[in-house]
Amino acid sequence: MNVRLATIDDLPALEKLVGYFWDEQHEKFGLPKLVEPTIGIIRFGIATGQAVVVAVHHLEIVGWIARVQMPGLPEGLGIGVGKWTFEPFRQEHVCRDMEQFADEHARRAGATVLTGEVAKDNVAGIRSALAAGWRVTGYKIEKTLERPARYEEAT
Numbered sequence: 001m002n003v004r005l006a007t008i009d010d011l012p013a014l015e016k017l018v019g020y021f022w023d024e025q026h027e028k029f030g031l032p033k034l035v036e037p038t039i040g041i042i043r044f045g046i047a048t049g050q051a052v053v054v055a056v057h058h059l060e061i062v063g064w065i066a067r068v069q070m071p072g073l074p075e076g077l078g079i080g081v082g083k084w085t086f087e088p089f090r091q092e093h094v095c096r097d098m099e100q101f102a103d104e105h106a107r108r109a110g111a112t113v114l115t116g117e118v119a120k121d122n123v124a125g126i127r128s129a130l131a132a133g134w135r136v137t138g139y140k141i142e143k144t145l146e147r148p149a150r151y152e153e154a155t
Contacts, residue, residue: 029119080116
């Protein structure tokens, strides 16, 4: 298994794997599919030499992780955009290896704090994050707003 920084040539494979990631997040945890925003952040991260990392097995990309510092955020704050591997590689510590590589690269690129999200029902993801040194600092909440009734003037 080779873990390395992603390049622009990896984008077609990354687009596919990011789609798989969001399909899984949606199916298992009910999260909205945020494929395009994630790809946009990954594109920016690759273009600026940040910690967008892939795992390659027999010349095929089998996993990805991204830690990106975005314009407008406080200096040193990196966003954990996501991480994912195909099921057979999940027990082989591929995500752990990608995460260590990405964290070190992000640190060298000036990140001092990483922030990210894990779905509340993703017990394995929460355990993995805590084991990797993350800590819970708050709760993300959301509220679904009903569409407003159409205003119709009385005539």
